[in-house]
Amino acid sequence: MSIDTAIEALRNLLGTRLSTNSAIMDQHGQNEAYFPVTPPDAVAFPTSTAEVSQIVKICATHDCPVVAYGTGTALEGHQLATRGGVVVDLMRMDKVLAVHAEDLDCTVQPGVTREALNTELRATGLFFPIDPGANASLGGMAATRASGTAAVRYGTMRDSVLALEVVMADGQIIRTGTRARKSSSGYDLTHLFVGSEGTLGIITELTLKLQAIPEATSAATCRFASFEDAVNTVITTIQSNIPMARIEFVDEMMARGFNLHAGVNLPEMPHLFVEFNGSKANVQEQAAAFGEIANTFGAEGFEWAHLAEDRSRLWKMRHNAYYAQKAHRPGARVKNTDICVPISMLAEAVAKARADATALGLTVSMVGHVGDGNFHCGISVDHDNPDEMARAQEFSNRLNGLALSLGGTISGEHGIGMGKTAYMEAEHGPALDVMRKIKASLDPQNIMNPGKLLPGN
Template sequence: MSEAAEHLDPAAAGPGKAAVTTVIEGLRGQLGDRLSLSQAVREQHGRGETWHATKAPDAVAFAESADEVQAIVKLCAAHKVPVIAFGTGTSLEGHVAAERGGICIDVSRMDKVLQVNPEDMDVRVEPGVRRKQLNEHLRDTGLFFPIDPGADASLGGMAATRASGTNAVRYGTMRENVLSLEAVLADGRKIRTARRARKSSAGYDLTRLLVGSEGTLGIITEITLKLYGIPEAVSAAVCPFASLEGAVATTIETIQSGIPVARIEILDDVQMQDLNAYSGLSLPERDTLFLEFHGTQASVKEQAQLVQEIAAANGGEDFQWTTKPEARTQLWQARHDAAYAAKAAVPGGQLWATDVCVPISRLAECIMQTKQDLQESFLRAPIVGHVGDGNFHVAFVLRPDHPEEFEEATRINDRLIQRALSMDGTCTGEHGVGNGKIKYLNAELGESVSVMRQIKLALDPDNILNPGKIVPV
């Protein structure tokens, strides 16, 4: 028996052991030592950052070019072997789990910034480029890429999951900031979805179809992104509140007043306790808003003053703002570490981060009812969120040897999602569907799910691209 066949599960459904073995042997000839069958490597590529079960692929192929991705997909398509794309593994809803085994294509070595067009304010990159890497590359151009999901994710993964993050309230999500994609389809065809023009009426919008498709319709091999001018002035602010309701009310009034905040994040009292312990801060352990303002020196000052007035009217106290880069960096690093801070508060715990998004007029109601559920529960789970666009998260940290905690988190999560749907919201504002939220799509979208299934089968009739995600086939 060959090494390629030894580790395969004889009970595996789908393509069959012989087909997978044939593909692995073929890829070994193409990639050499860039094809890994190591159990540790395979398991690393079969999990994201949360509690979802690890489901390892049969092999991991480290691609270095779009042509290699195309060749791998063609070989897998010929034998009907599943293909799962992998960037950095920072997803939260089981996106990279190899539900039916197959080949994981790791694109992290495709990490070149291919073309910067300063006059047009756009950039062309390979999918393995990370967001921090891109902004470091752009530093001397006066431009930056604002989408910031927290993790130093790959841009290919961010496009595939339609990521957003802390800056979305001002700059939008990946949906608004991807101009064009190059992708390899399930049959091995390589397509480009659009040109660099800022708008087009030429045919179906394939770019938006692939953004957020989570690797189920094509594997992204190149991305063209919008860029923005680095603002003249940036200031950050922190404001604790007497109540969570006051913090949410300040958010709603700020947005409805048209104040162009770049970031407005809510952290409840539990999250602030965890942050102080994890990040070495000494902020008040109360429900708090973190804010950031972009613009000219005068406009940034004006924005901060206006929000301070709104906050004061809603029980905000000790509103502090600063333009010092080091203070801003410390603040937002702490915010990005919120999930890790929550996890650290429960030794041995596993993170289950969930999110919903509702119309901003229903935000206060949704958050307060969720907080009530958590206060009545034996679980300790902080609330944190990008409340400027109605999106917030609950971070459950569960101990694997306490099944009652998982059952309780499932109950609260179900209530949270049904609550959001009843408010005309969504089961996921930015985490995506993966395999974690499939069961909620019918309730949210109804017959549209069957249309999604038709699109999936039209582009991937053998269901080889990341099977088991978004819609069951």
């Protein structure tokens, strides 16, 4: 490995768009989670696919690690250069290349954020629905198979990506998929790269499905005496096939965090945040059907948000859950983790997670896109307290084991990164060896985001 030689060659290629400035490197070594700052050896700022290809070729020649970087909002350390090397910051590749309104699709560069895309789409009557909360880059969202609050209605990035352009580990540029809505042609390489976390190649272009902006939208919050009642409301709603746009669970600790961070005055009780969209008649019908179910489980305090600005405030509060979790203990870090279970197992999973948090004496707040069985636990931890860190890790171990015991997965949307590799064997068994063979075939030097996704990588 000759990282210094690679950096010199990259400087000749990129000039001032190759940085070894300590502040820039520290910035790209930060993360939203609990991992230590991990600066790379250099940061490259390409502006085209051709430049990304040249960067990767140079790094491959010198056996230098390459880590793709978007907005840096991933929660499992995906973007950290744990073995040094070059971080490839893709945020200057931020053009919407084409919008095909008649076909409900668009093509973008990886540095376009979801908010920027939706701003670009306003005049078309279309929008991109995948909403993980953070204003993440679309390349990063594809690489981590992101989803979010609207997944119960619109699916995840897996469902929204039609085609990709990818720079492989040797610098070769390939295209996967087409703008057609289905294909029976060859291996599904598009969805091999969606969720690969930059370990197989770097996504440099995406073709995405779009949705029509609904005629009417309405949102509401309501509270319950117990989390069992709230979760059972969700289960019954989904089993009743009511087409919810969003249905989010917030426990009493999360409600307290919202009060501390956002200055609101939510009763410190379990809540559901819901949204309906469609025609005006459909929205009214959906809301009424949900209300009947919620009332059966003792819901109270319904507050409706019909105006766009009111809904925006509501969902902004939900999207800032990470910062609300931090508000419980100023100065503490948040170890954020998520699991996903079959919807019928949701109440059992939440109850067991709450019991484990109590037994371990941890401050844990829960929030989640429970309409698809996915929920998040934010554990407030003091990094300087080894005992507390050990208890937080034990909670994570129990939570992931719980997910698998209930027929679920160790991550519904955060991904694996370097935070969850220890659980991959338990979930995938012999299939993990197949993943390793794919990795070894496409990246034999193991330069693409090493140390992530696969244990021992």
